[in-house]
Amino acid sequence: MPATTQDGDHAIENRPAPQTSKTMKAVRFHGKEDLRFEDIPEPTCGPGQVKVKPAWCGICGSDLHEYMGGPSLCPESKPHPITGETVPLTFGHEFAGVIEEVGEGVSERFRVGTRVVVAPIIYDGDCGACQDGLVNCCWKNGFVGLSGWGGGLSEHLVVPEYTLYNCPDNVPLDVAALVEPLAVGWHAVNSSPFKRTDTALVLGGGPIGLSVIQALRARGCAQIIVSEVSGMRKEFAKDFGAHVVLDPTKDDIIARCLELTNKKGVDVTFDAAGVQPGLDQAVNSLKARGTHVNIAIWEKRCSLWPNDLVFKERRYLGVATYVKADFQEVIDALSDGRLDMAHKMITKRIAMDQVREEGFLTLINDKENQVKILVEGSGEK
Numbered sequence: 001m002p003a004t005t006q007d008g009d010h011a012i013e014n015r016p017a018p019q020t021s022k023t024m025k026a027v028r029f030h031g032k033e034d035l036r037f038e039d040i041p042e043p044t045c046g047p048g049q050v051k052v053k054p055a056w057c058g059i060c061g062s063d064l065h066e067y068m069g070g071p072s073l074c075p076e077s078k079p080h081p082i083t084g085e086t087v088p089l090t091f092g093h094e095f096a097g098v099i100e101e102v103g104e105g106v107s108e109r110f111r112v113g114t115r116v117v118v119a120p121i122i123y124d125g126d127c128g129a130c131q132d133g134l135v136n137c138c139w140k141n142g143f144v145g146l147s148g149w150g151g152g153l154s155e156h157l158v159v160p161e162y163t164l165y166n167c168p169d170n171v172p173l174d175v176a177a178l179v180e181p182l183a184v185g186w187h188a189v190n191s192s193p194f195k196r197t198d199t200a201l202v203l204g205g206g207p208i209g210l211s212v213i214q215a216l217r218a219r220g221c222a223q224i225i226v227s228e229v230s231g232m233r234k235e236f237a238k239d240f241g242a243h244v245v246l247d248p249t250k251d252d253i254i255a256r257c258l259e260l261t262n263k264k265g266v267d268v269t270f271d272a273a274g275v276q277p278g279l280d281q282a283v284n285s286l287k288a289r290g291t292h293v294n295i296a297i298w299e300k301r302c303s304l305w306p307n308d309l310v311f312k313e314r315r316y317l318g319v320a321t322y323v324k325a326d327f328q329e330v331i332d333a334l335s336d337g338r339l340d341m342a343h344k345m346i347t348k349r350i351a352m353d354q355v356r357e358e359g360f361l362t363l364i365n366d367k368e369n370q371v372k373i374l375v376e377g378s379g380e381k
């Protein structure tokens with residue numbers, strides 16, 4: 001595959017960054033339950049590349065999945081088709097920082113000292129999906145911080161220019177590190193037929209459920225219903241804008257949704273939980289011609305009864321991460337105040353050498369009380 005391909009009107013660089021003889025600290029994933037804080041070679045910029053010092057980096061559910069049961073997203077025996085890398089790989093794909101070096105041919109928007117957010121999607125730019133602008137569905141899709149090219153959990157990393165977005169002056173870099181998870185919820189709402197007068201049901205009050213709730217609130221959603229089991233997460237859901245919070249272990253979700261919509265059923269459901277009972281409840285809570293949007297990554301195969309869709313002409317829609325427009329829209333919404341609660345997602349801040357104990361293990365053992373743990377990087381704040 002060529003290092004440079006056309007993406008619309010411009011070329012994209014997809015070559016590995018040159019390495020220097022200097023070393024730096026990084027958090028690298030070596031395999032199941034094997035995360036190391038170690039010294040690795042520091043990269044420098046090739047053409048079309050930018051070197052970034054991360055200021056803050058979030059830990060994501062997919063990082064935890066890799067740690068507990070991986071490598072699954074991370075390439076292990078077969079190198080990633082674009083990066084050519086396998087484990088060990090530097091983690092961290094939710095981050096923002098400051099540019100410290102700029103390669104040849106990079107646009108004027110990105111200079112040394114520019115504050116940036118990185119959209120971590122790696123794509124080839126020339127498959128059928130990329131040609132349609134669906135870089136999130138690229139047939140060779142990868143992620144900075146999961147598939148190679150370093151990650152946000154290191155002192156420095158080098159990324160191609162196409163991953164960068166300018167961070168507005170009024171958005172602090174810790175909040176900018178939330179753009180990535182917020183873009184997932186934003187994209188789900190953007191991809192659905194949602195209108196502001198609609199009633200939406202959101203399954204799950206974890207980080208992605210909360211990002212859907214915030215995206216719905218930013219668009220003035222008339223009624224947001226959330227289904228969540230855990231006590232703390234119910235509280236978070238309310239704080240972030242849910243109008244009604246139901247507990248699937250106590251409430252009859254379908255009956256309550258019908259009651260809350262004058263017997264019509266909800267217009268759209270968003271699944272950020274990925275469990276069988278939730279899927280059944282959500283689909284049957286939908287109105288005729290309602291849409292079920294699946295964001296969750298499922299751990300095992302589920303069953304869907306097609307007649308539940310057929311007789312009510314309901315639709316099932318899968319959505320994956322975000323496209324470029326979603327990323328910019330989230331940055332704009334953070335800057336103009338439509339996403340004014342985002343900073344409340346940050347429940348803990350830790351240093352890079354504490355990532356395993358205070359980050360990963362805390363999220364695994366105390367996920368109820370945590371939304372987003374941010375890791376402090378070497379970059380200016």
Ligand SMILES: [Zn+2]
Pocket residue numbers: 123124125126127128129130131135137138139140141
């Ligand atoms: Zn592609």
